[in-house]
Amino acid sequence: MEELKSQILAFLEGVSKEKPRVIAxxxxxxxRDVDKACSELAKEGKIEYLYIGTSFVTLAGxxxxxxxxxxx
Amino acid sequence: MTEAKKTPLLDELEKGPWPSFVKEIKxxxxxxxxxxxxxxxxxxxxxxxxxxxKHGGLVGVMxxxxxxIGRYSDVPEQFPNVEHFHTVRINQPSGWFYTTKALRQVCDxxxxxxxxxxxxxxxxxxxxxxxxxxxxIQTIFDEISNFEEHPMDLGGSGSNLRTPSCCAGPARxxxxxxxxxxxxxxxxxxxxxxxxxxxxxxxxxIKISGCPNDCVAxxxxxxxxxxxxxxxxxxxDQEAVRAYVAEGFDIEGLVISxxxxxxxxxxxxxxxxxxxxxxxxxxxxxxxxxxxxxGDDRGATILVGGKAPILQGAMMGWVxxxxxxxxxxxxxxxxxxxxxxCWAWWDEHGKTRERIGELILRLDMRNFLxxxxxxxxxxxxVAPRANPFFFWWPEEVEQD
Ligand code: HEM
Ligand code: HEM
Ligand code: SF4
Ligand code: SF4
Numbered sequence: 001m002e003e004l005k006s007q008i009l010a011f012l013e014g015v016s017k018e019k020p021r022v023i024a025x026x027x028x029x030x031x032r033d034v035d036k037a038c039s040e041l042a043k044e045g046k047i048e049y050l051y052i053g054t055s056f057v058t059l060a061g062x063x064x065x066x067x068x069x070x071x072x
Numbered sequence: 073m074t075e076a077k078k079t080p081l082l083d084e085l086e087k088g089p090w091p092s093f094v095k096e097i098k099x100x101x102x103x104x105x106x107x108x109x110x111x112x113x114x115x116x117x118x119x120x121x122x123x124x125x126k127h128g129g130l131v132g133v134m135x136x137x138x139x140x141i142g143r144y145s146d147v148p149e150q151f152p153n154v155e156h157f158h159t160v161r162i163n164q165p166s167g168w169f170y171t172t173k174a175l176r177q178v179c180d181x182x183x184x185x186x187x188x189x190x191x192x193x194x195x196x197x198x199x200x201x202x203x204x205x206x207x208x209i210q211t212i213f214d215e216i217s218n219f220e221e222h223p224m225d226l227g228g229s230g231s232n233l234r235t236p237s238c239c240a241g242p243a244r245x246x247x248x249x250x251x252x253x254x255x256x257x258x259x260x261x262x263x264x265x266x267x268x269x270x271x272x273x274x275x276x277x278i279k280i281s282g283c284p285n286d287c288v289a290x291x292x293x294x295x296x297x298x299x300x301x302x303x304x305x306x307x308x309d310q311e312a313v314r315a316y317v318a319e320g321f322d323i324e325g326l327v328i329s330x331x332x333x334x335x336x337x338x339x340x341x342x343x344x345x346x347x348x349x350x351x352x353x354x355x356x357x358x359x360x361x362x363x364x365x366x367g368d369d370r371g372a373t374i375l376v377g378g379k380a381p382i383l384q385g386a387m388m389g390w391v392x393x394x395x396x397x398x399x400x401x402x403x404x405x406x407x408x409x410x411x412x413x414c415w416a417w418w419d420e421h422g423k424t425r426e427r428i429g430e431l432i433l434r435l436d437m438r439n440f441l442x443x444x445x446x447x448x449x450x451x452x453x454v455a456p457r458a459n460p461f462f463f464w465w466p467e468e469v470e471q472d
Contacts, residue, residue, distance in 0.1 A: 019424065020271050031419065035271040042135045042269060049137025052127065054425050055231035055270030057137075065144065065206075 004029055004037045009046060009059070017056035017064065079111055081118040097189065106187040106203050109151035116147065131158050131206055133213040137270040139163075139226025140209055156205040157187070160212060161198035161227030163260065163267075166253035167240045168193060174222040181215050196277070197237030197288075198227035225264075232270035236260050238280035239287040241300075246361075247354070248282030249300030249370045251400045256280050258404055263411075273422035276415065283366070284354045290378070290389075295428050296411060297375040297389045298398075304367035305347040306356070312363035313343045327356050371397040374407070376414060377429025387429045390437070391451040392444075410444070417443035438465075 007027050012018065018026075024034040038057050041047040050056045050064055058064065079094075086092045097114075100107035113124050124146050131142040141159040148155035162178065178199065182188060187203030194200035204212065216224045228234035236259050239245065241252030259278060260267065266276075279290030280298040290297035317323055323343075328336050335349035336356060343363075345356075352373075357364045374396055375389030398404055418428040421435060421443070432440045441448055442465075 021273075021419075035269070038271065039265060039269045042137065045134055049132055049230065049270050051137070051142065051230040051270070054274055055137055 001033075001037060001040070004033060005041055005046075008034065008037055008041065012047065012057065012059045016062070017050050017052075017058040019054070019056055023057070077108075077112045077115065079115040082111060082115050100188045104188045105153040106157065107189055109145075109153035110157065110187065110189075110203065113145060113147065113151045113154055116150070125157075131209055133210050133226065136213075136226055136268045138228045138230045138232045138268050139213075141229050154203070157203045158206065158209065160186070160201040160204060160209070161194065161196065161229055161235065162201065162216060163225040163227045163235050164193055164197055164199050164237065166238055166256040166260075167243055168197075169240075169243065171222065174219075174224075177219050177222065178216065178224070181212055185212050195293075196227060196229075196234045197279075198235045199224075226268070228267045228275075230270040231272050231274050232268065232276070233263050233266035234275055234277045235267065236263075236278040236280065237288060239282050241280075241282040245282060245287075247285060247357075247366075249302060249366055250280075250282055250298075250372050250398050252280045252282045252300070254400045255298065255398060255404060255407075259408070259411075262408060266415075272415065272419050274425045274427055276418075276428065278411070284352055284373075285358065291375055292378050292386070292388050293380070294378050294389070295376065296414070297378055298372050298407070299375070300370065301352050301373045301395065302367035302370050303395045304369040306345050306350065306367060307365040308343055308345065309363050309365075310342055313338075313360065314341070316360055316363055321360070323360075327359050330355055330359075371395050372407075374410065377427075377432050379427045379429050383426060384430045384433060387433075389429070390432070390454060392446065394449065394451045413444040 007029070008023060011023055011027055020034045020038055021031055024031040027034075038047060042049065042057075046060055047057050048060050050058045052064070082094045085094045094111075097107050097111055101111055117124050126144040126146050127142070131140045133140065139161050141161070143157045143159065145151055145154045145157065178201075179190075182190065182201050185204055185208035186201050189202040191200040191202060201212075213226060236256050238252035238256035241250070242248040243253060266272075276296070277294040278296045278298065279288045279294035281288050281290050282300045284299055284301060286297075286299055290299060313323070323338055328338055332353055332355070333349045333351050335346040337344050352366075357366060372395070373391060374393035376392045377387055378389035379387050393410065396406055396410075398407060414428060417440065418431055422428070422431045426434070437452060438448065
């Protein structure tokens with residue numbers, strides 16, 4: 001689980017935001033495990049959930065306030 | 073405080089016999105700068121014929137991905153007090169029963185950190201607090217979840233389980249056939265993680281009605297509609313039927329002819345119901361509740377796939393489980409397993425922003441049924457078939 005968690009964090013370094021399903025695909029992990037890992041990371045304050053039309057996860061502290069940064 | 077702006081277009085909405093949200097916002101504006109700017113920005117929207125809200129943004133509390141809906145003004149220079157105007161959803165108690173103390177606690181918090189405007193209850197069922205700034209959200213959550221009496225939790229938003237909601241059920245209603253309040257509370261606790269951490273293609277809703285009258289409109293407003301029903305015969309008190317008729321009650325016009333399956337008849341003395349053909353719509357029981365009562369073998373019908381129009385048009389749920397026993401104290405394991413199976417199938421195959429009902433339409437009922445391990449039954453038919461072809465699974469075709 002710890003290893004999966006650091007894989008997820010490393011993946012999120014490179015993107016603005018992503019859905020857990022895509023993260024699971026990209027890092028070759030089971031979606032269920034990614035969900036669980038994200039849940040723990042969120043409780044630890046390392047990632048945050050973001051809602052723009054649908055939900056994404058993002059590294060904690062990345063500012064997605066509309067108008068502040070441009071979404072790619 | 074910003075000087076009160078003139079709002080001639082909004083003022084029009086105060087005229088006429090109806091209660092007006094404009095009047096209420098003006099009342100709040102007397103003490104709340106953000107309510108005042110809300111009026112100003114709304115007036116501007118009417119002038120420009122466009123909404124001045126931006127969507128989204130990152131607003132949440134530690135560990136949660138639901139419960140707060142971000143809104144930012146796109147004209148903050150004109151209306152600085154609504155630059156942020158986020159909505160907080162609070163998980164309502166089953167059946168919306170509060171003590172006055174609980175409500176006062178919420179209102180005190182909202183007076184301190186919010187616009188003072190509330191909406192009891194929002195479309196999901198939650199207690200909705202309208203308009204606060206990003207920096208207050210964590211504090212609001214910490215305070216409401218630490219109330220000495222009646223601590224509260226955030227509700228759902230985003231691509232997660234939305235706050236389950238139910239009708240008042242056995243607490244107030246003679247028709248309740250299941251304990252809606254207990255089921256709602258139990259499911260909320262069981263699936264708390266799905267409520268707070270969005271991980272699915274899109275939202276998913278559960279609504280529970282105690283009987284087919286469906287007072288929370290679960291069939292149209294939720295992906296999972298749980299409706300109390302019975303499976304034995306309707307109980308008939310023939311004396312009471314005759315008493316209705318003797319009082320001039322139009323049994324033919326109001327009941328017999330309105331039965332959707334035409335399974336009732338009255339020979340002037342005895343009322344007969346062909347229970348095998350009764351769809352348990354409740355109509356006759358509603359009309360003659362002194363003479364007719366539901367049966368004693370009670371449980372629920374589970375429908376899947378209801379939703380409002382976003383991708384596809386508005387849809388009502390399909391009957392997937394015609395009858396499931398739901399006894400208080402049982403843990404509702406069969407129901408929970410069923411929900412988990414449906415979510416797992418949807419999560420695996422659903423596209424982003426595709427509700428489970430839309431996925432069933434796209435991939436077909438037979439794929440859904442195979443995915444959740446259920447057999448097709450006549451109750452699942454939404455409309456008579458128009459297509460003359462039926463495709464069997466290859467292994468089901470016996471060839472000689
Ligand atoms: C690859 C080519 C074609 C395929 C796959 C195809 C398939 C079909 C199918 C499945 C139906 C039945 C629809 C239904 O009743 O549910 C149909 C009806 C029909 N097709 Fe085709 N068809 C093809 C080409 C053609 C051509 C070239 C013609 C005429 C020259 C034609 C004339 C008709 C007619 C008259 C009907 C009946 C329409 C009606 O019932 O009102 N089809 N076709
Ligand atoms: C093995 C050969 C054929 C098969 C399997 C076949 C199959 C079908 C099917 C499934 C239908 C739709 C029936 C329905 O409405 O439920 C149909 C209708 C029709 N077929 Fe054929 N067909 C064949 C040969 C032909 C030929 C050779 C012709 C004409 C030269 C033809 C003309 C039509 C027409 C005009 C209809 C429409 C009838 C109507 O809807 O009133 N079919 N056919
Ligand atoms: S749905 Fe049925 S049980 Fe629930 S409040 Fe309405 S009539 Fe009563
Ligand atoms: S419950 Fe509905 S379907 Fe059944 S007998 Fe009464 S009116 Fe007919």
